[in-house]
Amino acid sequence: MDNFKRYQVENYKKDFIHIGQIKWDFEGLMINLEAQKNPRKISLIFADTVYFYMNTLESYKPSWWIESGEDYYPFYYAVDSEYISKLREEVDHIEDDKIIHFVIIGVDNVVDVLTNAFPKINIG
Incomplete structure (x- = not known):
């Protein structure tokens, strides 16, 4: 997680x-998210090249373990990672x-996505 930075999303209210x-x-890879405490829907659309994506169905991956709920933030990115090197x-x-x-x-x-551009984000 050392190489990863928070990706700031406008209008995202801190929520799980x-x-x-x-x-x-037709737009590309679409990932639909739901906020836990409010009915807001978040859609991420990767419209450009997507080389790889993986959805790990588990409550955590050791590299992303969050000690406290106060530390939770859902969006990160890196331009140098083990997956990119592989x-x-x-x-x-x-x-x-x-x-x-x-x-x-x-x-x-x-969810991990290897792409050439940041996603378009719709919050509604």
Whole structure:
């Protein structure tokens, strides 16, 4: 987690989130989230290249363990991570110089996305 920085999301009110539906549609990879304490829906749309995504269905991954609920924040990113290094080693035809490792930490899931651009975010 050392290389990861918080990705600031406008209009996000600090709240625990649940990962809802993850799907591909005409806009790209869409990840729908729900806030725990209020009915707000959050949609992240990765419209550009997505090299990889993984949804880990568990309440935590050791590298993302949060000691206190007060420390919780769901959106992080890095431009240098173990997953990015592995992708570059294993895939010869990567066109992008910059790859972003975007992480969403939900209550019961952790979603990792390797992409070339930050997502479009809708909060409603």
